[in-house]
Amino acid sequence: MAKAAEPPSGTRDLLADDVRRRKHAFDTLAAVFERYGFDPLETPAFERLEVFAGKLGEDASALIFKILKRGVHEASGAADLALRYDHTVPLARVVGTYGSRLPSPYKRYAIGPVWRADRPARGRFREFTQCDIDTVGSSSPLADAEVVWAVHDGLAALGLADFHFLVNSRLALYGLLDAYAVPAELGPPVLGSLDKLDKLPPAAVVTELVERGLPTAAAESLVADLAGEDTDRVRKQLDDTERGRRGLAEVDRLLELTAGLPAGRVRYAPGMVRGLDYYTGPIFEVVAPGFPGSIASGGRYDGLVAKLGGPDLPACGGSIGVERILAIQEADGVPERRGLDVALTVLGAEEEVMRLAGELRGRGLRTGVYLGTSGKLAKQLKWANDQSARVVLLYGPDEQEAGEVTVRDMASGEQTRVALAEVPAHLERHLTA
Amino acid sequence: MAKAAEPPSGTRDLLADDVRRRKHAFDTLAAVFERYGFDPLETPAFERLEVFAGKLGEDASALIFKILKRGVHEASGAADLALRYDHTVPLARVVGTYGSRLPSPYKRYAIGPVWRADRPARGRFREFTQCDIDTVGSSSPLADAEVVWAVHDGLAALGLADFHFLVNSRLALYGLLDAYAVPAELGPPVLGSLDKLDKLPPAAVVTELVERGLPTAAAESLVADLAGEDTDRVRKQLDDTERGRRGLAEVDRLLELTAGLPAGRVRYAPGMVRGLDYYTGPIFEVVAPGFPGSIASGGRYDGLVAKLGGPDLPACGGSIGVERILAIQEADGVPERRGLDVALTVLGAEEEVMRLAGELRGRGLRTGVYLGTSGKLAKQLKWANDQSARVVLLYGPDEQEAGEVTVRDMASGEQTRVALAEVPAHLERHLTA
Incomplete structure (x- = not known):
């Protein structure tokens, strides 16, 4: 097969059964989000380059597909547009563009392709579908809970039966650092190490924490308290700090407001960190046996819309890893072919x-x-x-x-x-x- | 409103009701095409730049959005990818890529965005949805008729009641040139002038034909024969030439094979030309009162797939102007807002x-x-x-x-x-x- 005949590196041609299977999944998710009163939003495939300027970190900026100027400006080799990198930057722009013409709070879902010039690998594509819900303009804990419910119902509608939410709070994490007397400058690396507790044995995490400068005793008690199923010891520690108490209250409110979900579906996970540092309140991650890593995640990110150039509004949201779920379901299932009647x-x-x-x-x-x-x-x-x-x-x-x-x-x-x-x-x- | 907050020139943010209305229309069309056994196909938003090289005319090439190389190559100012300009070039590539792994004939529909760096204007966008059906690998007149049926059912499903097909044949047009003794070198300009018979008064077309070098008598009889509703005189003329007879036979076969559609829906239009010169057989155009120009069109294009870099297979297809239809339906109708239950x-x-x-x-x-x-x-x-x-x-x-x-x-x-x-x-x- 000549290389020119293949789709570009990191992209896929979706033939009949792929298109049908994906469309069915996306329609299923959209129907769930509609029941929650989320509205669909479709932004253009590309934005003005300046919309991204300074909005994404250095790593992300390197992954942007830029579009060359046209006509007489083409020879300059300069770009003025860039393909959508995620649904969040366009959301912040739209909130800025339409302001009060949007419902308040603005609850929207976006299911559509994004493009990243990542090194292609198994299961990692340069064109892939992201599925996001977000509520902009509400600081209510009910908004956070609603996102968890909607993600839950979305996953269930996709046919997943065995999964659960790990919830935590950014504030509780800061409280953890206070409670275990972690020096401020060690905060981020310590949280980074704790996030590995689901992959590494506790002893390895202790070693890493000590290497990063935490006293051995503190590292050992922190890991011992976080590694177990029982969260009582951590709760007691958090109760002794102001940020810890507020964080715990956030977590407990989220647990109360999602108590209507099947038992055991939502669990406090005091060591769950979430890599993205723009979260400011409750955070969650969904794990399921057979799926490495998480299949959905989200949280509250009150400062982000303003940072991305929109108005200063509180916001929270969630994202379902629909490509990952489809890939695993496909590997498991018998591919169905639609024939003629x-x-x-x-x-x-x-x-x-x-x-x-x-x-x-x-x-x-x-x-x-x-x-x-x-x-x-x-x-x-x-x-x-x-x-x-x-x-x-x-x-x-x-x-x-x-x-x-x-x-x-x-x-x-x-x-x-x-x-x-x-x-x-x-x-x-x-x-x- | 700051310019940076607007979507890029020529693109649109689709808010809730727009997305829902469009999705409903696209789903409606997809359901019709599925009933005909057409399969969905989704190709990447961009193709390798070389896939387009020499495939589009000069005018079209100037409208391509090119994507800058990435990483260390970005500074070169060179492009290696280009956004999809239409669904036909990707179709030719896919037929080349997958060959015998596709059903034969390969009947596919594509409903999705394409991007053209056209000068934005009222109703003309740089990102817009094209809706195509094509059958690759069949030279049967039944394939041409099936496209007409499917386009018909698609338009009816969108709620259009009053529309009809104008059908003609490239061969019949060549026969017309033979019958009226138009010199070969005047063929293309003469057909271009005749195509204006639906917009200009007959006398103006005669003047234009004479200016282009046709003898006055020939111009007058040609226009007189084409301008009327009655096609008998033209038929008689075509019967006298070999290409005319073959072209008429194509047209009549198409009329016979679509006789099951409501009466009057499909009509022979001997002066209908279709601008695109890649058509080789039967061609059609759909017109409707209240819609300027055509709302759908298509035809047979046997040489095109090979010319676009695919295998040498006969093909025919049609395209529904869904953006145009949606725009006019929106202007006519009461916008419906989906509220909460x-x-x-x-x-x-x-x-x-x-x-x-x-x-x-x-x-x-x-x-x-x-x-x-x-x-x-x-x-x-x-x-x-x-x-x-x-x-x-x-x-x-x-x-x-x-x-x-x-x-x-x-x-x-x-x-x-x-x-x-x-x-x-x-x-x-x-x-x-």
């Missing part, structure tokens, strides 16, 4: 065949007509078989004279003669039986 | 409110919970009103004590007290009544 062979009387096909389509049946050049029935039956047709219709000279059609069921091989006018009703019965 | 006020007992909201959403009701900070009922009712809520629920201290909820119908203003446990069933009945 009815294949019409063409043995003369083409006008009548087209008319009949039109009637069948009018009844919602997926109907194909043989478009090849062969007049041989065997060849046409092979085509019908390739199309996974459930039923094949034969309307040859015999049938034409009798005003009938031969209906062949491809699974059973059974053949029935049906009066031409009766065929649509007959097939509707036969195929929905 | 149920708005829950928050007057304490938040856990219970969230639980109730969860139950209502589980029954498919679009349910919003007040996420603001005001404890005042009047403010919360204003919010519910802004959300176009059909029903508002009040669960204040009185109701909490009685284990009831006050259900207020926003249209009638009527209030009912309902036992808490009965609320979901009550609302389901009330809102679907």
Whole structure:
């Protein structure tokens, strides 16, 4: 295969069954978000380059696809537009653009492609779909809880049964640092190490904490308190600090407001950190057996919309890792191919065949007509078989004279003669039986 | 409004109702194409730049958005990728990439954005959705007829009632030139002038033909024969030439194979040219009162897939001008806003409110919970009103004590007290009544 014939590095051609499977998943999620009163938003594939300027970190900025100026400016080699890197920067711009014309709070979902010039790898694409919900303009704990509910319902609607939320709070994490007397300058690296408690053995995390400058005793008691299932010891420690108490209160409020979800679905995880440092309040992550890492995440990020150039509004949101979920479901499941309901062979009387096909389509049946050049029935039956047709219709000279059609069921091989006018009703019965 | 806050020139932010309306239209069209056995195809937003090289004319090439190389190559100012200009170039690439792994013939639909750096104008966007169906690998007249049927059913499904197809054939047009003794070198300009017969008075077209070098007598008889409703005179002329006879046969076959469509829907239009010179067989255009220009078009283009770098396969297809149709339908219709089915006020007992909201959403009701900070009922009712809520629920201290909820119908203003446990069933009945 010539390289020029492949899609660009890190991108995919989505053929029939892929498109259908993805569309079904996206529609399913959209329907859930609609029930929560989230509104859809679609922004352009690209934004003015200045919309990104200084908004993303250095690492992210390097991954932006930039679009060359056009016309006489093309030769300058300069760019003025950039492909969407995520749905958050466009959201901040939209909130700034439309302001009070948007509902308040503004609850929106975005399910669509984003582009990142990442090094392509297994499961990592340069064009992939992100699925976000966000509520801008509410500081209510009910908004945080609603995001958790909506993400929960979204995952359940995708067919996931065994998953749970780990929740924590940025404030509780700061309280943790206070309670265990971690020096301020060690805060970020210590949280970074604690975030590995789900991957590394506790002793390895202790070693890393000590390497980063924490006294051994503090490192050991911190890890011992966080590693267990029991959160009581950590709670007691947090209760002794002001930030810890406020953080715990945030976590407990979120647990109370999501108590209506199935038991055990939402759990306090005092050592869960979330890498992104723009979170300011409650944070969550969803884990599921069989899925490495997390399949959804989110939290409150009150300063971010302003930092991204929008108005200074509180906000919270969540993101479902729909590409990751689809990839794992695909690897597990049997790929389903959508075939034809009815294949019409063409043995003369083409006008009548087209008319009949039109009637069948009018009844919602997926109907194909043989478009090849062969007049041989065997060849046409092979085509019908390739199309996974459930039923094949034969309307040859015999049938034409009798005003009938031969209906062949491809699974059973059974053949029935049906009066031409009766065929649509007959097939509707036969195929929905 | 700062310029940086606007979407890039020629693009649009699609807010809630726009997204919903467009999605509904696209889903409607996809469902029609599925019934015909067309498969969806989604290609990446960008292709390697070389995929376009020499494939588009000079005018089109100038409209391509090119993507700058990344990393250390960015400074070169060179591009290696380009945004999708249409769905046809990617189709040719895909047919080349997947070859025999695709069904044969390969019938696909593509509904998705394309990008063109056109000068933005009213109704002309730089990011817009194209909706194409194509059949690659069939030279059967049934394939041409099927495209006409599918486009017909698509337009009807979009709610258009009054429209018709103008059909012609490239061969018939060449036959026309032969029959009226138009010198070969005058062929293209003469066809270009004839294409204006639907916009200019016949005399103006005659003048233009004469200016282009056609003898006055030939120009007058050509225009007289084409301008009338009656196609008999043209048919007689075409019958005298070899290409004319073959072209007429193509047109008549298409008319026969679409005779099952409502009467008058498909008409021979001997002067209809279609600008694109890659068509090789039957061509069509759909016109409708109230829509300037055409709302759909297509035809057979047997040489194009090879010219675009794919294998040498016959092909035909059609395109529905869905952006144009949506724009005119929007201008005509009342914009519909999707509000909440149920708005829950928050007057304490938040856990219970969230639980109730969860139950209502589980029954498919679009349910919003007040996420603001005001404890005042009047403010919360204003919010519910802004959300176009059909029903508002009040669960204040009185109701909490009685284990009831006050259900207020926003249209009638009527209030009912309902036992808490009965609320979901009550609302389901009330809102679907």
